[in-house]
Amino acid sequence: MKIALGGVVRGGTSLAYETGTWRDRKPIIDYDLCKGCGVCEEVCPDNVIHDVNGVYAIDYGYCKGCGLCAYECHVNAIEMIFEAK
Amino acid sequence: MGDNGKTERVLEGSEAVALAIKACRPGVISTYPISPQTHIVEALARMVVNGELESEYVRVESEFSAASVLAGASAAGSRSYTASTSQGLLLMTEVIYASAGMRLPFVITGVNRAVSAPISIQPDHQDAMSLRDSGIIQIYVESSQEAYDTHIAAFKIAEDPRIALPVMVCMDGWILTHSYERVRLVEQEEVDRFLPPFKPIHFLDVNDPKSWGPIADEDLYMEFRYAIHDAMQMGKKRIKEIFSEWADISGRDHGGLIEAYRTKDAEIVLIAMGSVAGTAKDAVDHLRTGGKKVGLIKIRCYRPFPYEDILKAIQDAKVVAVMEASFSMGSEGAIGLDLKAKLYGRSKTPVVIDMIAGLGGRVITRGTIYKIVEQVEKACESGAVPFEPYWMDLKPEVLP
Ligand code: SF4
Ligand code: SF4
Numbered sequence: 384m385k386i387a388l389g390g391v392v393r394g395g396t397s398l399a400y401e402t403g404t405w406r407d408r409k410p411i412i413d414y415d416l417c418k419g420c421g422v423c424e425e426v427c428p429d430n431v432i433h434d435v436n437g438v439y440a441i442d443y444g445y446c447k448g449c450g451l452c453a454y455e456c457h458v459n460a461i462e463m464i465f466e467a468k
Numbered sequence: 469m470g471d472n473g474k475t476e477r478v479l480e481g482s483e484a485v486a487l488a489i490k491a492c493r494p495g496v497i498s499t500y501p502i503s504p505q506t507h508i509v510e511a512l513a514r515m516v517v518n519g520e521l522e523s524e525y526v527r528v529e530s531e532f533s534a535a536s537v538l539a540g541a542s543a544a545g546s547r548s549y550t551a552s553t554s555q556g557l558l559l560m561t562e563v564i565y566a567s568a569g570m571r572l573p574f575v576i577t578g579v580n581r582a583v584s585a586p587i588s589i590q591p592d593h594q595d596a597m598s599l600r601d602s603g604i605i606q607i608y609v610e611s612s613q614e615a616y617d618t619h620i621a622a623f624k625i626a627e628d629p630r631i632a633l634p635v636m637v638c639m640d641g642w643i644l645t646h647s648y649e650r651v652r653l654v655e656q657e658e659v660d661r662f663l664p665p666f667k668p669i670h671f672l673d674v675n676d677p678k679s680w681g682p683i684a685d686e687d688l689y690m691e692f693r694y695a696i697h698d699a700m701q702m703g704k705k706r707i708k709e710i711f712s713e714w715a716d717i718s719g720r721d722h723g724g725l726i727e728a729y730r731t732k733d734a735e736i737v738l739i740a741m742g743s744v745a746g747t748a749k750d751a752v753d754h755l756r757t758g759g760k761k762v763g764l765i766k767i768r769c770y771r772p773f774p775y776e777d778i779l780k781a782i783q784d785a786k787v788v789a790v791m792e793a794s795f796s797m798g799s800e801g802a803i804g805l806d807l808k809a810k811l812y813g814r815s816k817t818p819v820v821i822d823m824i825a826g827l828g829g830r831v832i833t834r835g836t837i838y839k840i841v842e843q844v845e846k847a848c849e850s851g852a853v854p855f856e857p858y859w860m861d862l863k864p865e866v867l868p
Contacts (some may be wrong), residue, residue, distance in 0.1 A: 386684075387570065388670070389680055390570065390684060391670045425643050
C-alpha cells in the first residue's frame, strides 16, 4: 500500500481500521438485567451498539472501551471488564 | 529574454505585491490586518470592491482563522492567499504545520517583523523563522520588483504536483512594504500563460467524500513527514526551473535558489537574506574597489535550504560571514546553524562566523558591513574562531 499525498483518504475507509485494539476495558452486557431501552446505542460515540434481532449487541471490533454505555445504563446492565493485553 | 514588463510604475512595495496577487487570480483571499502587512490586504480589498479582481475576500477574526480559511479553500480547490507578519505568523503556526502535512498549496506574504516582547514593529526575520520547520517553502526578496516577480512564481511552485506545499514569500516590513520603487509589471495574458488555473490533485467533493491528514500512527507517520522533506529536496530543481521560466517572460533574472554576487575568487563571502542584500552589494563593490576580495551570497530560497549551491559558491572562500536577522535563543543564528551542519566533516571548508545584525530593525548601513568584514579579518588573523556569534552594534552599556 502506498500512502496518499497529504494523507488524503476516501470515505468508508475507517471500516478497515479495527479500533477495538485500542481498548483496555471491555463492556459486557448482562442480558438478565438489560431492559432493551436503547440508551447505550444512543450514547456510544463509536456507534458500535446496535439492535441485532431484538438484542442490543456490541461490535467489539471497533468498541474503544470508553465506558459511556456502562455509565449511562440506568439498570447497570453493562460492566466494564479490564482486559490486560 | 522576453521584452515584457513594459508597464513601468512607481509603486509602494505593498501595492506591487497586491498587483502580483491580482494577476494570479486567487479564488479566495483571507485577511486579518497587522502592521506592516496592512497595505497589501487593503489594496486587495480595494481591487475586489472596485470589481477589478473577482475573488472571495474573507475578513476573519484572527490570523489562526486566516490560515484556516486558506487551508479550507485550498482543499476545496481554490487558489488562495493571505499576508501576515510577526505575531500574526506565530498565531498561524499550528495551521501552517497542518497545511504542509496535508500538502495544501497556497501563498502567504510573510512581511518580516520582529516578535514580542518587547513590542517592535520593525523588521527582522524572527517571525518567519518560527515557521522554519513547518514544511512551508520560504523565499526571501530584496526589492519590490523581486517581490512582485516572486509572488507570481510562488503560486506555480506551490501548485506544482511534485511539490504541493504552501509557499511564503518573505519581504522586510516597512523597508520594502512601505517604500516606493520603480516596478515593471507584466501583462495579464503573460501571467495567465505562465500560471494556468489551479488544478488540485485532490479536492473536497460531495460526490467523492475525502478526509485530509487523518491519523497516522507509528507505522506511517515518519513516511508522511519524510515525503514533505523529499518534496522540498526534489523541488529545488523545479523551483529553479520556475524562476528561470519567469525570468524569460519578465526579462528579469533575480537568480535561482541563491544569487551569488562577485563570489568568484572571493576570500570573504558574506551571506544575507532580504532587503539588506542591496546594501551588502554596495558594500562589496566598495570593498572590491579597495582591493579586498569580498563577495556576497543572497539566499533567495531559505527552505528548502540550498546548501548545494551555497557550498559551490563558497568552495574557494577562506571565511564566510553570515548576517543573521534572527536568533535561536541559547544557540545562534538559523542560517549559520544550517550551513555549519552541511559543512561539517568535509575537507577544505571555510570558517563560518555568525554575525547577528539588524534585530528589531537595528539599521544596517554599508558601515555596518565594513565592520563585519573587519571583524572577520581579525578573527581569521588571530586564528581563533569564536564559539559565540558577534552581535553587531550591541550596546553592552545598557544591558541590565
Ligand atoms: S442502556 Fe442498559 S438497559 Fe438500556 S439497552 Fe443498553 S444495556 Fe440494556
Ligand atoms: S465502551 Fe464506549 S465504545 Fe464501547 S460500546 Fe460502550 S460506549 Fe461504545
